[in-house]
Amino acid sequence: MIELEWRERKPLRTERPRLGRSLGFGSQRWTEKRPGGHSPGRAAEGRATRLPVGLRSAGRLRRLRRAVVTTPGSPTTIETMRAEVQRVAHLARLHLDEATAERIARDLGRILEYVNQLSELDLQAVEPTAHAMPVANVFRPDEVAPGLSRGDVLSNAPAARDGLFVVPPIIE
Amino acid sequence: MSWTAAIGLEVHVQLRTASKMFCGCPTSFGAPPNTQVCPVCLGLPGAMPVMNLEAIRLTVMTGLLLGCRIATRSRFDRKNYFYPDMPKNYQISQYDQPLCLGGALDIGPAGARRSIRLRRIHLEEDVAKSLHYGNSSGIDFNRAGTPLMEIVTEPDLRTPEEAHEFLTELQRVLEYGRISECNLEEGNIRCDVNVSVRRGEDGALGTKTELKNLNTFRGVHRALAAEIRRQIAVLESGGRIVQETRRWNDAAGVTEPMRTKEEEHDYRYFPEPDLMPIELSAEQIEVWRAELPELPAARRVRFVAQYSLPEYDAGVLTADRGVADFFEATVRICGRPKSVSNWVMTEVLRFLSERGATIGHLPLTPAALAELITAVEEGRVSALAGKEVLADLLERGGSPEDVIRAKGLAQVSDDAAIAEWAAQAIAQHPGPAAEYRAGKAAALQFLIGQVMKLSRGRANPKLAAAELRKRLDAG
């Protein structure tokens, strides 16, 4: 673990602690979370009868397809989309040939425009949900359990030697 | 104006658990490659982690020992980056909700103690071990998933010596708390450091560099000394420090920049969906607090106050938790703390250092030592004979009375026997006898020594002195 383990951290995100009900330690119980802890987005209240975006008309979809993205703060041109796709592909260790990159850049632009509708909502007072169920403290005791035989461990290995998985040289 | 360094440490500590952080594979060191793995720590498709409660407990105990705030709500996150020693290509770690926040560790001599502030302590999983061949690398996942605690300090350390002292003191705390085996050879404690220099004591911190992968405390010291020298030289020649990660070249005694182009680091942390959050109630934290051992520094102060020991004795005795426990167990039986301290500090510790042994593995029990000290203090065996008995007990254990009896070392207070040894001593050493008679009182000590020698240490020295004086004054 040398170069890639740069431990400098991004500035901490500002996230409030969740208001989920605290559960007894060491025991896992299921309780339904009551909806009272937060107010629904105001934008949504007024438009309860609005249709799912994109299903409203074929015309809207056609407009989307032209992918001229206008939401502030999001990448705006196909050029920036292309650059972003390549940046992200590198993070994901995914070689993309030019045609695929181009294709994904085009799709990504449209998809991002679509998901940007979330900025209509006032979410300041809303806690994020990471888990569907409000459960905490699920542990196991510190006990050793049998693992896999080495035959099983290496049975799928693309390359192995002396009980080790073999890979091309790891650059230092 | 002189230069001051600001040093921060990130210390990775392997916890003392039987099984790994998120699965039941053993954590023991030195097994044949890839024999301590399962679907979870091998990152097989579909496998899922489950938190080891003991690892959580040990991290919270460390936080309590170091005065941290324990988070009532904490969680694990995924830290995403690719490396072949990472089975899932993300590491389960803690990002913005670590288990412990704040805290401090004191270093420095009595009277000039300095508090080194901690930023946080969090828990994560260790990675696998890579072995490098010429044109390929091999990977052993036995270590992957071992619980790893990361202690991050503020940049409060000023010198390489302080960094070394901090690590030594931290190691002592971790050993005291039974948090980690602290075996440096097995990589139980690994360290990254960051360092910057500035003119004078105050003012803004300079640009820092980071030094990676330092596996010994001595290495930390040497690397820091070299890096601080380098930074000062750069700045004094009008240059600038570049924020970068550097590697310590131990052979050349210099730090050098890493060769690769600066990677883009974007770990994309997000909450680990496979693990539920940790919520620690105040009651639970109190239960664990009650299990805390007393720390060396506090114990040292208590030893001085409670047992009226000199500072020096208290420091020696509390350096090792086992020794301090042994001392206290002995005193509980026989009292006489200063005598117990003398015996432990001289005979017992010398034996341990000669044998490279730890006190837990000795056949000698606190009860046996207490019995021996009582026998010496009550005059049933001489101090000299006592040492001989102790040597036997340290090797083989057993009861002091049995050893005294078997070796015939019980102190002799029989007048006739002492009179005979006194007469012999005077006859064999007419010179010192004459000197004593001529008024040189010190010569008596020599003659007492001769009586002890003749009696093989058994003669009661007080009675021997009286007998010698009687005979010399009379003749």
Added chain:
Amino acid sequence: MSSPAQWTLTETRDRLASREVSSREVVESVLSAIERRNRELNAYVSVNAEAALEEARAADERRARGEFSPLLGVPIGVKDNIAVRGEPCTCASRILQGYRSPYDSTVAARLRAAGAILLGRLNLDEFAMGSSTETSVYGPVRNPWSAEHVAGGSSGGSAAAVAADLAIAALGSDTGGSIRQPASFCGCVGFKPTYGRVSRYGLVAYASSLDQIGPLTKSVRDAALLLDVIAGRDPRDSTTLDVPGLAAEAALMRVGAADLRGLRIGVPAEYFVAGLDPEVERLTRAALRRATELGAQAVEIRLPHTRYAVAAYYLIATAEASANLARYDGVRYGLRVAADGILDMYGRTRAAGFGLEVKRRIILGTHALSAGYYDQYYLRAQKVRTLIRADFAAAFERCDVIAGPVAPTPAFRLGEHLDDPLKMYLSDVYTVPVNLAGICALSVPVGRTAAGLPVGLQLIGPAMGEPTLLRAALGFERERERPS
């Protein structure tokens, strides 16, 4: 007598128990049905016929000795993203070609313990990413009712196999509708349990906070029976819930099939909007009318954040997927494309191993998590998730179950949405809110379009609402129809 392959799960279980038929006969019947129709439907990607026949023989012996297990000798099909020891587990991806799981998923272990025979692996969208089973490396699954139409996805293989009687019952997985939508398209029952009801240990993760394994079956009772076997807390999956066992089938035994008296059915206005196919709407409303005739009461409810669900879902699912799919790197298993350096090996292996849709989702998910975008996308989506949960919680104050369409349309034509990922994503609008909220839902067939394509009704229950949901579904269940 019909052939055993056509029987329902409960029927097969009962006939095996009464020794009316042997396990060997059942397995042979299913194998010959596969032999006849799988080439055309492409539902199974591998079948272990010899092992299945051997297990059937052993099951018959066990039964002869008087042994009883709930599914003794019953063959079950398993989606190819659920690990079964010794069997391939490819997720219909090139990157896992040749991979065999060295361990059992918890559901596989539970099925085995109940005596079931895991006879084959069912086709899916690559890594369960899709709504049509067209992204499979093995090629698309055909809809048993019309070869030009998709079977739905991602559990298209499971749904087609059950609907066409190539399986007695099957397991699928549902991340955003992947059980319910193909069940609706193919005309079988598909059940997505409450998140945490069934262990995910051994389910190859797509989006961990949304994935759930569930049954695809020929009847509501079958779904209850299979759910009873696979549900329960698992110490290997921290997200499973510590709740009492279901005994869902037994509970159904006690109720009359056509009795919906007292049931309050919530009808969300947001689920009947422009874009909903008129035939789907007609069949859905007709089913609701029948339900009220059986004593149920329809209640108008609101789920105001429905229109944000698809956006939130695709951000959360792809973000989690981008991490979940990082492990496919050519180091320990699966495809490796040779290269001189490790970085090159990663990049080329993953380029060659993943299909276009998987790459697209990895890129989207990586982007949504990356520095500077996290708050805008991932965190925001998680907050919307809170609102959607709250929508459902408020709705369930007023009703016992919610009813609506499963998908805006019946099965669409092969290739129809393939060039338009966004359109494909939008077709999940009625199913993804359930996964975001972690609650349970099912699809039960309610009729066919003029073109003969099946349409399912979606019933949604609160967390842990499986018993109510199944009881309600019984009321909507009609005589089973089969494709010819």
